[in-house]
Amino acid sequence: MADREVREVHDSKVLAAMSHPLRRRLLDVLRLDGPCTASVLAERTGQAVGNVSHHLKVLAASDLVEEAPELARDRRERWWRRVGYAVSWSPSDFPDDPVAAAAESLALERQVSMARQWFAERETYPEEWHRAAFATDSWMKLSVAEMAEIEGRIQALVREYSDREQPDDGQERRPVFFATRAVPARP
Numbered sequence: 135m136a137d138r139e140v141r142e143v144h145d146s147k148v149l150a151a152m153s154h155p156l157r158r159r160l161l162d163v164l165r166l167d168g169p170c171t172a173s174v175l176a177e178r179t180g181q182a183v184g185n186v187s188h189h190l191k192v193l194a195a196s197d198l199v200e201e202a203p204e205l206a207r208d209r210r211e212r213w214w215r216r217v218g219y220a221v222s223w224s225p226s227d228f229p230d231d232p233v234a235a236a237a238e239s240l241a242l243e244r245q246v247s248m249a250r251q252w253f254a255e256r257e258t259y260p261e262e263w264h265r266a267a268f269a270t271d272s273w274m275k276l277s278v279a280e281m282a283e284i285e286g287r288i289q290a291l292v293r294e295y296s297d298r299e300q301p302d303d304g305q306e307r308r309p310v311f312f313a314t315r316a317v318p319a320r321p
Contacts, residue, residue, distance in 0.1 A: 143223035146233040151196035152221060153237035156181060157189050158244060161198065164216035166309050169202045171213055190214050220293075245313040263308070273321060281316055288314055 143149055151157060156179065163178050164170060172190060176183040193199040198217055205213035228234030249269075256264060276284070292312060300307060 140220045140222050143221055144227050146231050148196040149237050150233050151192050152198055153240045157193055161216055169205055169213045169215040248311040
């Protein structure tokens with residue numbers, strides 16, 4: 135997926151589908167672990183299989199996941215995979231749309247929730263993970279073009295790590311949530 139295309143979302147139904155907290159988790163599990171059945175996804179998310187199946191169908195209707203029939207051992211088994219492109223959207227494409235406002239709020243809450251989860255659970259991780267975790271913030275004076283340049287460079291670096299083949303070097307690798315924001319603000 136190193137050369138994956140970015141799908142620009144302009145349909146609020148797709149935005150709503152991908153912003154729902156459980157659907158977001160399903161997309162995340164499929165991204166990290168690869169194709170899964172609804173039963174495996176239910177186990178990993180602590181949800182009922184029927185609930186997961188419903189949400190997979192919503193994601194499939196928005197072309198965010200698809201069935202992977204070649205992985206099934208029989209006709210009853212259904213495997214799902216994330217569609218292989220990145221998804222991007224801009225609030226400016228959804229003026230006065232309450233779905234976009236809710237999606238932005240949910241995305242921010244998700245990022246904060248991941249950080250809070252780390253704070254609550256970090257003592258269960260080995261010490262080297264404590265040293266590896268980081269947060270950063272900075273004030274800069276930038277133009278719109280400079281913000282876009284920074285975004286492009288960060289996205290390229292993130293893709294380099296998220297799309298690579300996992301090295302077989304004996305290093306322990308765990309799922310890591312990475313988030314960054316750049317917004318106009320005042321100190």
